[in-house]
Amino acid sequence: MTDIMEASGGLSLTTRLDVAAGVERLRSNDVSAKVLAGDSTLWGPEAEEEASIRLGWTDTFDRSIDLVEKLSKVRAELAEQGVGHVVLCGMGGSSLAPEVISRTLDLGLTVMDTTDPGQIVAEIGEESLRRTVVVVSSKSGSTVETDSQRRAFEAAFASVGVEDWSKRFVFVTDPGSRLESLAEEQGSYLFLADPTVGGRYSALTAFGLVPTALAGADVTALIKEAQDFRASIEGSPDNPAVLLGAVIAHQPTITIADDGTGIVGLGDWAEQLIAESLGKDSKGTLPVVLEHPAAPGARGTDRVYTTVGGASDGLAPGGSALAVPDAAVNGPLGAQFLCWELATAFAGHLLQVDPFNQPNVTESKENTNRILDEGLPEAEPTAVDGDVEIYGGQGSTVAAALGQLLVDASAPDAYLAVMAYLDRFDDKAVAALRSELSERTGAPVTFGWGPRFLHSTGQFHKGGRQTGVFLQITGAVGEDLEIPGKDRTFGTLQAAQAAGDAQALKGRGRPFVRLHLTDRERGVNQLLSAVRELS
Ligand SMILES: O=P(O)(O)OC[C@H]1O[C@](O)(CO)[C@@H](O)[C@@H]1O
Numbered sequence: 001m002t003d004i005m006e007a008s009g010g011l012s013l014t015t016r017l018d019v020a021a022g023v024e025r026l027r028s029n030d031v032s033a034k035v036l037a038g039d040s041t042l043w044g045p046e047a048e049e050e051a052s053i054r055l056g057w058t059d060t061f062d063r064s065i066d067l068v069e070k071l072s073k074v075r076a077e078l079a080e081q082g083v084g085h086v087v088l089c090g091m092g093g094s095s096l097a098p099e100v101i102s103r104t105l106d107l108g109l110t111v112m113d114t115t116d117p118g119q120i121v122a123e124i125g126e127e128s129l130r131r132t133v134v135v136v137s138s139k140s141g142s143t144v145e146t147d148s149q150r151r152a153f154e155a156a157f158a159s160v161g162v163e164d165w166s167k168r169f170v171f172v173t174d175p176g177s178r179l180e181s182l183a184e185e186q187g188s189y190l191f192l193a194d195p196t197v198g199g200r201y202s203a204l205t206a207f208g209l210v211p212t213a214l215a216g217a218d219v220t221a222l223i224k225e226a227q228d229f230r231a232s233i234e235g236s237p238d239n240p241a242v243l244l245g246a247v248i249a250h251q252p253t254i255t256i257a258d259d260g261t262g263i264v265g266l267g268d269w270a271e272q273l274i275a276e277s278l279g280k281d282s283k284g285t286l287p288v289v290l291e292h293p294a295a296p297g298a299r300g301t302d303r304v305y306t307t308v309g310g311a312s313d314g315l316a317p318g319g320s321a322l323a324v325p326d327a328a329v330n331g332p333l334g335a336q337f338l339c340w341e342l343a344t345a346f347a348g349h350l351l352q353v354d355p356f357n358q359p360n361v362t363e364s365k366e367n368t369n370r371i372l373d374e375g376l377p378e379a380e381p382t383a384v385d386g387d388v389e390i391y392g393g394q395g396s397t398v399a400a401a402l403g404q405l406l407v408d409a410s411a412p413d414a415y416l417a418v419m420a421y422l423d424r425f426d427d428k429a430v431a432a433l434r435s436e437l438s439e440r441t442g443a444p445v446t447f448g449w450g451p452r453f454l455h456s457t458g459q460f461h462k463g464g465r466q467t468g469v470f471l472q473i474t475g476a477v478g479e480d481l482e483i484p485g486k487d488r489t490f491g492t493l494q495a496a497q498a499a500g501d502a503q504a505l506k507g508r509g510r511p512f513v514r515l516h517l518t519d520r521e522r523g524v525n526q527l528l529s530a531v532r533e534l535s
Contacts, residue, residue, distance in 0.1 A: 009232035010225065011331025011339055013240040015247055016324065017304065022246030022350055027237045031245075031349050035342060036234060042345075047354030054356040056196025057341055061204040061226045061334070063194060068220055071213040074170065074189055078133050078214070083168065085128045086215040087112060089149035090137035090207075092276070092455025093199025094172070096269040097208035097337065098137075101222070103264040104310075104333055107215040112149050113452045115497060117481045117490040119423040120149065124156035135170045135211040139199050141177025144365075145451060148493060151484040170214065172206045198356050199455075200273045203337040225334025233342075240329070241339045245346025247327045248274060248285055252413065252465065253303035253444045257290035257325075262310025263333055270308075270340050272456035277344045277355035279460025284353065286415055286460055288444050291431075293325070297438035297445055302413070308336065360463035360504075364454055367500030372488060376495055381516070387523040392506075393513035398530040401513050402437070406534065408469040408511040409443040416443055417461060420473040421450035421498045422520065430473065430524045436531040443469075451497045462504055470505050473527070474498050475517040 007013075026032065034042055036058050040051035078084065087110045088098055095113045102109035112123060126132070134153045138146045150169070157165035169188035173179035174195045183190035193206040202208060204226050209219040233239035248254055254274065256267040267289035278284035290298055298305045307325040310332065329336065348355030371377065381389035383396035395401035409416040416437060420430050434447035448457050450472075461468050477491040498514075506512050517523025 008236070008239060009229035009331070009335050011229055011240055011329070011335040013243050013247075013327060013329050015243060015327040017247060017250060017326050019243065019246035019250050022249055023238075023242055025350060026242050026245055026346055029349070030237065031346055032233065032237055032239060032242050032342070033235070035345055036230070042349045043354050044352055047356065050354060050356045053196055054198050054201070056194050057198075057201035057204070059230065060194045060197050061223045061338075064204055064206070064209055065220070065223055067191065067206055067209055068213070070191070071210065071219070075214050083131050083133050085132045086110070086135060086211055087123065087132055087153070088135045088137060088211040089146050089153065090135075091143050091145050091452065092272055093202050094137035094139060094143075094146070094207050096272050097203035098211045100263070100265045100269045101208060101212040101217055101333065102215055104262065105212070105217050107212060107217055109211060109215040113145070114424065114449070115145050115148065115451055115490050115494040116421070116423045117477050117479060117494070118426060120152055120490055121479050121481050122426070124152055129156060129160055130162060133168055133170060133214060135172060135214065136179065137172040137207050137211065138177070138179055139174050139193060139202070139207070141173045141179035144368075144493070148483045148486070148490065151486070152481060152490070155484040170210060172210050200276055201341050203269070203341070204334065208337075222334035225332040226338045229331075229335035229338050241342035242346060244327070244329060244339060244343035245350065247304055247306065248278075248343055248347040249350040251285070251302055251304045253286045253288060253300070253415070255288045255290050255298050255303055255305045255444070257293045257295065257298065257307050259293060259307040259309035259311070259328065259330070261330065263308055263336060266308045266333075266336060266340075273340060273344050274347075275457045275460040275464075276358045276361070276455070278348060278351060278353055279457070279464030280353050280357070280359060281463070282465055283351050284460055284464040285347065285351075286444060286446070286464065287457070288446050291435060295438070296435050300442065300444070303444060358459045361454065361459050363462060364458060364497070364501040364504045367503045368496045371496040371499050372493070376492070377499055386526050387517060387519040388526055389516040389518060391514040391516065393511070398515065398526060399533055401515065402471075402527075402531050403534055405469055405471055405511065405513060406437065406441050409441050409445075411467065413465060414443050414467045414469055416441065416445045416469045416471065417457065418445065418447045418471045418473070419450050419453055419501070420447070421494055422473065422475050422517075424449045424452075427475065427520055427524060430527065432528060433531060436528065440531070440534055450501070451494070454497065454501060458501065462508065466508060466510065468505070468510050470510060470512045472498060472502060472512065472514040473517065474514060475520040475523065
């Protein structure tokens with residue numbers, strides 16, 4: 001076993017893995033220098049066209065510094081009106097980086113990356129609405145969740161009598177998008193993002209920086225951390241990003257935990273980066289976000305166990321040799337973003353996949369649109385057990401349905417994905433299913449909130465290795481909410497998204513069960529009790 005430790009720009013990577021072969025391939029092809037120089041030929045001929053317009057993230061932070069002055073001005077204008085509570089509407093790459101930044105820096109930023117009616121009703125009904133500014137972030141300007149959230153906030157501002165509500169919106173989008181024209185029409189604040197950077201590589205562009213600066217982050221410091229890291233690896237074919245690229249491509253699965261030394265929630269952001277970038281052409285590395293370093297499922301012969309932290313010495317705190325991860329990435333957040341982005345692009349070279357497209361995300365979106373046009377499919381439950389309706393699978397009780405999924409997940413190379421279309425705050429207890437199921441199987445187990453995961457592991461489920469076993473959880477809607485200007489409610493949209501993805505997954509012949517909670521709280525408790533009864 002090889003011990004390698006490299007440190008530069010305040011970021012270090014410690015690994016006990018023997019990844020010398022991957023490192024050597026990256027080094028001999030001079031991949032690090034070529035990516036930093038904007039070479040688009042590294043991922044095969046089919047990827048070249050997209051790559052040629054998508055490599056701006058390697059130095060976009062140098063240009064992002066121009067945003068800082070305008071951001072201070074807008075923040076001051078809002079503060080003058082007593083507006084300081086920041087809500088972010090956006091999905092995937094447009095919301096995950098701001099969430100890590102705000103969690104790490106402990107900022108008061110609320111991220112709305114959902115279509116769950118209860119979660120949206122709770123936010124728009126808040127007393128704080130009168131002091132709220134809503135950042136609407138969408139590169140394309142057309143993402144249905146983001147557009148629907150924007151409409152809900154617009155109506156909510158009007159209903160509580162916020163005059164000049166257009167100035168309560170800050171739009172972040174690419175030049176030429178529908179959102180840009182809307183900002184101009186209604187006179188909202190507008191920040192144009194760098195169009196040469198794709199969503200999941202956009203942490204250090206306007207997408208990552210606008211909402212967090214408005215919430216009080218020192219974004220200049222983040223930019224500087226990325227600049228220092230880049231300067232330290234330039235001209236060095238051996239660097240932490242090269243090593244991390246080889247680590248990511250080393251096994252079919254990578255598990256990621258915060259090590260507790262200062263960076264909070266980077267795993268959720270890295271999950272999207274890795275899953276959407278690499279999970280295609282039946283290849284890729286499956287990311288599994290762990291609740292903490294000791295969470296079940298961290299280790300296995302099929303996976304690499306990584307920790308992420310802010311400590312500068314590159315060592316996760318405490319414990320025996322057993323607690324030492326396969327790889328530890330430690331250092332400041334700005335450097336972490338750039339290091340993981342580079343490493344993912346390098347892993348794409350090793351796996352020969354295009355790290356800049358997401359070909360299979362569209363399929364579920366198209367199914368959803370068709371369902372919205374035609375109406376939700378009528379379905380009778382296969383069985384009803386207490387507060388849970390069971391659709392599909394072979395079991396007539398919740399315990400039997402879950403037990404069967406665990407049997408299916410014991411097939412070679414299989415993994416189990418739990419996908420919950422629920423309120424990630426009010427129904428958060430359901431997330432414990434991941435660790436409970438993980439304790440009962442040797443297979444990797446992931447957990448995602450729908451529809452958020454559709455912009456992350458959703459790509460891997462449909463485009464990566466076809467060995468997934470799928471548990472979808474939906475729930476009864478209490479108070480539903482019309483989407484203003486659309487002939488539908490959030491509840492209908494959420495149900496159509498779940499049904500659309502179900503069609504895409506079942507169409508691939510993968511094991512799939514939907515459990516519908518007719519009472520959310522009791523249903524969640526029932527699921528957890530049922531899984532705990534399984535041996
Ligand atoms: O910023 P947009 O265009 O709203 O897209 C949101 C997310 O949806 C995806 O395009 C596809 O899932 C992600 O890659 C992206 O980050």
